[in-house]
Amino acid sequence: MGLLQQFRQAREKVPPSASGRYRHDPTLSLANATISGMLAASAALRRISAPAGASDAIALTVERRRVVARDQDVIELTFAPTVGALPTWYPGAHVDIHLPSGLVRQYSLCGDPRSTERYRIAVRRIADGGGGSVEIHDTVREGATVHTYGPRNAFPLTVPGHGSPTRRFRFVAGGIGITPILPMLHLARRLRVDWSMVYVGRSRDSLPFIDEVTALGANVEIRTDDVCGLPTAAELLGDCPGGTAVYACGPAPMLTAIRKALSGRDDVELHFERFAAAPVIDGGSFRAIVSTTGETLAVGAEETLLTALRRAGVDAPYSCQQGFCGTCRTRVLAGRPDHRDTLLTEPERAAGLMLTCVSRAAPGSSLTLDL
Known part of the structure; x- marks a missing residue:
């Protein structure tokens, strides 16, 4: 069964139960272990990944575009399905928007969860960000088409x-x-x-x-x-x-x-x-080697591996920067990652995959990346 059909059959009729489906930290400890525990509570929700085939992709047409902040920096986009009906969703959900350039970015749904005819998102322009918001503001006009694989909720x-x-x-x-x-x-x-x-x-x-x-x-x-x-x-x-x-x-x-x-x-x-990456906790500096060029990068104790790669101009995929979308999956050719995500399965880790946005390596060690 395709992912789109699964979404349609799994429409939520009542609010989700508290068991394993919310972030709740009674002691509100700032320790990294507690943060990891909260993320693990909703891991099952975040493990939905885009299927390999394109048949389940939902084509969305921009039906309306308008400014929704008086400083002009935030626009609202209302999408209609190109074909068929849209999966319903539950408050707090987001969609991965696949942009014409190939970038993938997450945006919260802010319309009516019960609607199968419209999705609504809002995008703030961030000039020095990763390029997704700028692309939307500058090029995604009414009538344009983008794609998604349906709502997810963390x-x-x-x-x-x-x-x-x-x-x-x-x-x-x-x-x-x-x-x-x-x-x-x-x-x-x-x-x-x-x-x-x-x-x-x-x-x-x-x-x-x-x-x-x-x-x-x-x-x-x-x-x-x-x-x-x-x-x-x-x-x-x-x-x-x-x-x-x-x-x-x-x-x-x-x-x-x-x-x-x-x-x-x-x-x-x-x-x-x-809406931004969490700070690195208990990190140490290590080295990353880009296999295609042999370049060695120093990754600081308080920066992510993804940040170091972007700083060096390495073309590394990414989207959420928080370890739940899986876009930044990268194969490690040598070295042992310090996995800090709750998304990858044990077989994926055993196969050498890691998420560059949150995971790293032990202080003083090195990773050789298939980039």
Whole structure:
């Protein structure tokens, strides 16, 4: 059975259960082992990979393109299927968008999860990023076609009364981090779950979907740096009594502040999603050898192997930079990787594969890569 057909048969009718399908760290330890444990909890969701054949690829046509932040840096793209219906999805899901250039990038779905006729994403232009956002902003116009293999979810919402022992939601969104949160807000309202939200950013002009968010009413607080200054963790969390499930998406400093503030709160669930690579923890410097050129690269203790490869101009594939999409799979010809992902299977590791975006090597050692 093709992957597209599997997606269509597996449409979720109720919120996912809490067992093994959410990021929950009661002690909120900052240790790397704890982070790995949280990632492992949703490993099964992230192990969906694109099939080798092209028959299951879903062709998406850009039906509408519009600016959704007043500073002009964020655009919304609404896609319609070229043929047939789209798989439904659940709040927190994203799609891998295969761009005309060959780049693959992940974007959160922020439309109606029940729709089989439309997908909606939003893309902030990042001039010094990996090129995907620039390509979308500059070349993906209305009528253009891109491809995906269907929704995946590493940030599923677990609803009180539908699999979660909590009683209320606290949503925290920073800038473009609003995209996975938006469908969660609409579901919480529809299910009549107690919820509140703070939406933060540099200025109101920089906030995507500001009008759509403010229309949700008094449950939403808009807080911008130019008026209020940088928010503290207490201001982000607000009144956060026991029984609260916190869902946060935004820049790393915001997430770090929230995690530290909730340290020791075993009566609060924390669920979060990053839009950037996590910092390297307990890393050491090592060497990487590019087999095709013989070039030896020094990989710093606080940088990823992928970062070192890109810095040296090596053409290495990548997408999510967080170890869940598998785009950066690379074969190791010599040396022993320090695997830090939860995606690769043991047979894949035994065959010499590694993910360059999160995995590395022991300090002082070297890896020879099939690049």
